[in-house]
Amino acid sequence: MVNEEVCQQLERLKLSSSVQDPPSNYNSDTDEPLPRQRNSDDQLTKEVVLEHDYSSSPSKVSRDDFESICVLGRGAFGKVFLVKHQKTKELYAMKVLKKASLVVHGRQAIQAKTEREILEEVQHPFIVKLCFAFQTPLELHMILDYAVGGELFRHLSHEGMFSESTAVFYAAELVLALEHLHSLGIVYRDLKPENCLLDREGHVVLTDFGLSKVAVDGKTNTICGTAEYMAPEILMGLEYDITVDWWSLGILLFDMITGSPPFSSNNRKKTIDSILSKKIIFPYYLTADAKDLLSKLLRKNPNARLGAKPKKADAIRRHRFFRTIDWKDLLDRKVTPPIVPIITDPESAENFDPTFTQEGLTASSPPSDDLQHVNSHFLNFSFVNSHVHI
Known part of the structure; x- marks a missing residue:
């Protein structure tokens, strides 16, 4: 049998969004598999483990530089949007996190900073590339390569x-x-x-x-x-x-x-x-x-x-x-992949779940009574990838 203490700890962690249930893809009576269902977005509080001085990398982009096209995904603290750069017309995935929600849920603010720092460190052909990061008074934004294949x-x-x-x-x-x-x-x-x-x-x-x-x-x-x-x-x-x-x-x-x-x-x-x-x-x-x-x-x-x-x-x-x-x-990406995504129009996001892509574009965050306190958690968040030209 499962150790009851472990299950109780997992239950407490689930309440703080650290651990999620498996998807309900099995019949509770027969254990027969049902159609595959999506795992919900899971979050975690954790320590900052990378330290950088971002003062030399001021943000050269802002929210106004991007036109939102549709929603690509949704998580506990925000959404991912397909966006187009107004000047270059390049398509990106924009991850938007609500600052107030992150701060309210304890150390989730540290988690967001850690994710952004790790993405700066990682450069690999099979790992998503962080292009820009910036913030507004209410939200954090990470601009990532758009993986059009879904x-x-x-x-x-x-x-x-x-x-x-x-x-x-x-x-x-x-x-x-x-x-x-x-x-x-x-x-x-x-x-x-x-x-x-x-x-x-x-x-x-x-x-x-x-x-x-x-x-x-x-x-x-x-x-x-x-x-x-x-x-x-x-x-x-x-x-x-x-x-x-x-x-x-x-x-x-x-x-x-x-x-x-x-x-x-x-x-x-x-x-x-x-x-x-x-x-x-x-x-x-x-x-x-x-x-x-x-x-x-x-x-x-x-x-x-x-x-x-x-x-x-x-x-x-x-x-x-x-x-x-x-x-x-x-x-070296010289091997032809076995799945070649069908792409008729990159802006249609046809390889993503229509449950998301047909959502409205509203990305508003709840107002905070203490913006100064909320924003104090996200100093030096901005980033510009030197390999991305705009």
Whole structure:
């Protein structure tokens, strides 16, 4: 049975938006899978772990420089909009966070600053690029590359499951993205289909660093994430390191080639109990290489998990499941993606969920009685990427 203390702690964390329930994609009476449903946006309070002086990088852009076109996504503290730069006509994704809501929810303000700092540090072909950051009296704005191909979640929902060759490709690109983050000491902690976007060509773009953290001495112990994708050591409240991301990769890979994560229930206790104690049952049609990789990524002992020190990502890259991958060509984007998004009009956001794209554009924030106090949490937030020209 699940440790009751862990479940109680998760319940308290859920109230502060640190941990979310698994999606209700299972029938509570029969445990039969229902149509795939989106995980809600999850948030986390955490420490600032990167320190910079932004005084030399004043914002050269403002909200007035961008025309809003539609909503791409929505979270607990704001929305993501498709926007067009008024001068260059370039399309971007604009993440808007409500300052007052962040401050009211404790250390969420620190989280937003941390996310912005991490995005400045990271430069990788399979990770979203931060182009600009600025603020208004009521909101924070991060201008990101627009991944016009939409969420991997949406493509996976449409296909039901991927062929193994398709899963090999996207798992391999994610291995390279995670390996880069880990080289910077960053634990990603929120790998799931909703956070994997596709660009125009179909390459993966890892996004949403709201739960990421630079782990001091390589270790951290915050309980956070999406329940279905959380490693056992996180759920047990133990110290953990980058190997939790390799567990999540295993869950995502299983999801891609079978159509659902291995530990799914509409009941949190059942989900956690399965993660902590149940063995994975592999469908008969999985290849021996797929089963072997999954069994090694999903070892409950993190020290025995594939990707653990000292070999780390190198051990994963050398696995036979990836035998068809030329890692240098993949990193150089010379390998043709198996999914090429259909794009008739980039401004239509046709590869994003119409539940969002058909929303109104209102992005107003509730007024604050103490703007000076609220804004004191967001000093030096502005940023301009020197590689982006406007």
